[in-house]
Amino acid sequence: MATNTHLTIHKVVAETADTISIHFQQPWHKMIDYKAGQYLTLIATIDGKQVRRPYSLCSSPHADAFPAVAVKRIPGGLMSNFLADWAEAGKGLEILEPMGNFFYEPAPEKRRHLVLFAAGSGITPMFSIIKSALKMEPNSEITLVYGNRNVDSIIFHKELTELQGNNSNRLRIVHCLTSPPEQWYGATGRISPEMLGEILDQTAPVLPVEDSLYFMCGPQGMMDSVQQVLISRGVPATKVFHESFFSSVSEEDKEAAIQEQGIIERTVKVIYDGDEFEFTVPAHSTILEAAQDADVDLPYSCQSGLCTACRGKCLSGKIHMDETEGLSQNELENGYILTCVGHPLTANVVIEIG
Ligand code: FES
Structure with missing residues (x-):
């Protein structure tokens, strides 16, 4: 049975104009134990009603001292908008222990290629996976394909750039923007099967599909494109993991x-x-x-x-x-x-x- 835990906010960081990350202090009696890619359920009382929502952890259990989630304001987003206005250091929140079947488990002895596809706030679990893999799998390579509207909407932009700079032989990041600036060296447009095909050809790893894992998180359109390309390249379903934040059923x-x-x-x-x-x-x-x-x-x-x-x-x-x-x-x-x-x-x- 999932149990409630009270967490105190350690700090709140503005990641973009509409996204914050909330970092929690570890409780003294029992550390929050989680896997990269899993989510925390945050519980708040809004207008007298208890509201629960899952938020993917953007921190790495292997590389970060404080468990953290990223929260993006969305139109009509009851909990997200509440948290964005309310959260500050020292305040407390109830949570349910980390859960989720979308996770990455490091295998330090292995040499493999982790291929990650994200768009918008779908970067959240990927950020955790990247930091974990860089720390725990010294022989593995990572490719991140990350779609956004413009440069300012790239969540964790500074940290991703730093990670890439410090691990240029192991971490490749391809940013895809629908509204790029004039001088832009990444991909341009929405993530589509054609774009993904080109990116995967250009960033072809030295490792075969058998030694690769594929993770995706983002809007349904992006996930469908990724799925289509992976199937066409013969990637078995057992190597592909996906996380959805929004239901496509109206x-x-x-x-x-x-x-x-x-x-x-x-x-x-x-x-x-x-x-x-x-x-x-x-x-x-x-x-x-x-x-x-x-x-x-x-x-x-x-x-x-x-x-x-x-x-x-x-x-x-x-x-x-x-x-x-x-x-x-x-x-x-x-x-x-x-x-x-x-x-x-x-x-x-x-x-x-x-
Ligand atoms: S509460 Fe999330 S699947 Fe039912």
Whole structure:
């Protein structure tokens, strides 16, 4: 079961005009233990309501003393905008312990090529991975392809440039800008399959695909382009890892699926932490929303079907999910579901969590 921890903010750094990084002091009683690429769930009370959101850690567990997340203001972003206005050194926040299946584990004895694709705030977990790999895998090479609007919107620009300068034989960074300045030596335009093909040809590593790992994080369009190029180059799916911050399923798609699947109000049983809970899920509610309305405290973070904090196993009955992006094919085939996007399709749904 994910447990709450209270963290004190060590410092807040303005990374770009709309992005800050929040660095936390390690709690004295138990260090925050995490893997590069994982996320922290931050919990805040906004207008009297508890809000939770996952934020990828941009710090490296191997190279940084303080765990840190990056937060970018977005239109309508309840938690992000709150944090950007509120966060300052000395204030405290509740968090859930680090989670996430998107992570990198160093293998110091290996020589391999880590190929990272990011756009915008998708750099956050990549920054952690880069710092970790540079420190922990002395023989490995890293290529980062990073897309942004303009130079000013490049998050961690100064640090990335420094890392590249200090590790020029191992770290290649290709910046791609849609609005570049006049004198620009990086790539120009949105990250597309054609652009990626050229970049990968030019930065072809000495290492074969078998010794490479591919990580991607950014908007769906970028991820689709990367996926397309990797498939065309014969990269096996087992070498590719992706993290999504935003669901691509619209409210219209969800509503259409509810009608199509004939989803109606049903009762479900959830087994969590050894306790059994039974509650009714209205047609337009998810299982998680219905649990919250019934005061059943289930685990969750993003509420968008992406982070897997709410993952459970469907022991009987059938469940429709608005979004399946967060789960692997293997998890789906083995009956795992996400309560935050799940709706019962049959009368006998039993879910086990934990
Ligand atoms: S809460 Fe993140 S996937 Fe459900």
